[in-house]
Amino acid sequence: MKIEERRVHVELGDRSYDIVIGLELLDRLGDLAKEVGIPTTSSCLVVTDANVAGAGHLEKALASLQKAGYKASEAVIPPGEESKSLSQASVLYDKAFEAGLDRRSAIFAIGGGVVGDLAGFIAATYMRGIAFVQVPTTVLAHDSSVGGKVAVNHPKGKNVIGAFHQPKLVVYDISTLGTLPAREIRSGVAEVIKHGLIWDADFFTWMEASIEKVCSLDPEILADLLARSCSVKAAVVEKDEKEDNLRAILNFGHTLGHAIESLSSYGTYTHGEAIAIGMVFAAELSLQYGRIDRDTVERIRNLFIRTGLPTEIPSDLDPVELLNLMRQDKKATGGKLTFVLMSAIGHVDVVKDADEATVLELLRRLGRNEQ
Numbered sequence: 001m002k003i004e005e006r007r008v009h010v011e012l013g014d015r016s017y018d019i020v021i022g023l024e025l026l027d028r029l030g031d032l033a034k035e036v037g038i039p040t041t042s043s044c045l046v047v048t049d050a051n052v053a054g055a056g057h058l059e060k061a062l063a064s065l066q067k068a069g070y071k072a073s074e075a076v077i078p079p080g081e082e083s084k085s086l087s088q089a090s091v092l093y094d095k096a097f098e099a100g101l102d103r104r105s106a107i108f109a110i111g112g113g114v115v116g117d118l119a120g121f122i123a124a125t126y127m128r129g130i131a132f133v134q135v136p137t138t139v140l141a142h143d144s145s146v147g148g149k150v151a152v153n154h155p156k157g158k159n160v161i162g163a164f165h166q167p168k169l170v171v172y173d174i175s176t177l178g179t180l181p182a183r184e185i186r187s188g189v190a191e192v193i194k195h196g197l198i199w200d201a202d203f204f205t206w207m208e209a210s211i212e213k214v215c216s217l218d219p220e221i222l223a224d225l226l227a228r229s230c231s232v233k234a235a236v237v238e239k240d241e242k243e244d245n246l247r248a249i250l251n252f253g254h255t256l257g258h259a260i261e262s263l264s265s266y267g268t269y270t271h272g273e274a275i276a277i278g279m280v281f282a283a284e285l286s287l288q289y290g291r292i293d294r295d296t297v298e299r300i301r302n303l304f305i306r307t308g309l310p311t312e313i314p315s316d317l318d319p320v321e322l323l324n325l326m327r328q329d330k331k332a333t334g335g336k337l338t339f340v341l342m343s344a345i346g347h348v349d350v351v352k353d354a355d356e357a358t359v360l361e362l363l364r365r366l367g368r369n370e371q
């Protein structure tokens with residue numbers, strides 16, 4: 001099967017790059033890297049996880065890089081959020097030295113958000129920063145591969161040790177999504193829905209009409225969907241690369257979502273599942289503030305339910321502990337609770353001093369599954 005390749009440009013001056021979306025792009029990875037000027041004269045390192053390697057995607061990527069003249073070494077990390085750690089970063093620095101990477105070398109991140117965030121963090125810091133190429137292999141990674149946020153986790157919180165380091169190129173081979181478990185497809189769709197909710201009401205309405213087709217991975221529909229979702233992300237990042245203000249809207253649903261991930265030790269919910277719960281909570285809080293009506297909240301909840309995502313706050317998570325974690329969120333300053341709240345579908349604002357009593361009451365009520 002053939003589809004027309006889509007390209008989304010991210011305009012950031014001398015840090016600009018393209019997101020190339022299409023089928024069987026791994027076979028062209030080496031040539032695409034050469035086109036953006038990554039030299040073949042220095043060694044490169046391909047980072048992936050064991051599931052992605054086991055699905056055959058690493059082998060393809062290595063073959064393509066070698067065919068294009070790159071001397072490529074590999075580093076395969078254990079799958080899962082636990083790998084986004086300083087100890088795993090240390091293992092990768094050792095690999096980078098062993099592979100002889102120099103300041104003109106590049107790192108290729110082939111995988112989901114975990115691989116992309118971790119490998120990007122190594123690229124941002126090894127020898128004070130070298131080039132990297134994002135090769136997303138999950139639906140969710142349409143978000144993580146774009147925008148340059150790279151990080152590892154710390155016991156104090158998610159993504160709290162990190163940097164802004166833009167990739168040179170994003171190669172999104174949607175053929176790789178064929179081996180992705182169904183749960184991970186749904187998880188990634190949560191960030192797509194987020195992009196509609198924060199920026200593009202028509203996109204959200206289109207998702208309501210097409211959600212079943214989206215989850216069935218029809219390549220044409222998928223390519224359109226991912227290009228449109230990446231375009232929202234690119235538009236926001238172009239306006240505010242380092243999250244001085246506007247970029248915080250990309251954190252819609254993440255104040256509670258990150259707290260849920262952290263309190264459940266990153267083991268129970270995927271990132272997409274946690275932020276789906278967080279987005280429904282943010283919609284409910286927006287309703288409490290009189291910013292949107294009940295029908296809008298239910299429209300949002302229904303789309304998540306139809307996607308197969310959770311929407312209820314887990315009753316085993318203590319609301320007070322969730323609140324404490326939300327106070328430490330990166331968006332919060334002076335310990336004040338910060339939420340991204342809606343004023344309509346497609347429109348959100350950052351609210352910097354949400355009332356703690358209101359938030360706690362809502363956490364308690366929704367944790368008992370009352371509406």
Ligand SMILES: NC(=O)c1ccc[n+]([C@@H]2O[C@H](COP(=O)([O-])OP(=O)(O)OC[C@H]3O[C@@H](n4cnc5c(N)ncnc54)[C@H](O)[C@@H]3O)[C@@H](O)[C@H]2O)c1
Binds near residue numbers: 049139
């Ligand atoms: N940097 C950002 O802007 C940003 C944005 C969103 C999310 N994130 C981060 O991304 C991470 C979540 O990313 P994710 O959902 O992609 O998780 P992930 O990287 O853990 O991938 C999900 C699972 O799918 C497996 N997998 C990946 N590709 C596969 C394929 N093609 N075939 C078979 N299995 C495959 C992985 O091994 C893993 O088990 C979180 O750490 C989150 O914080 C970062």
Ligand SMILES: O=C(O)C(=O)C[C@@H](O)[C@H](O)[C@H](O)COP(=O)(O)O
Binds near residue numbers: 147159248251254330
């Ligand atoms: O790119 C951004 O900015 C985002 O907020 C995108 C989020 O989907 C993503 O989960 C990001 O990693 C969260 O950033 P953080 O700064 O809250 O850790």
Ligand SMILES: [Zn+2]
Binds near residue numbers: 143191254271275
């Ligand atoms: Zn996210």
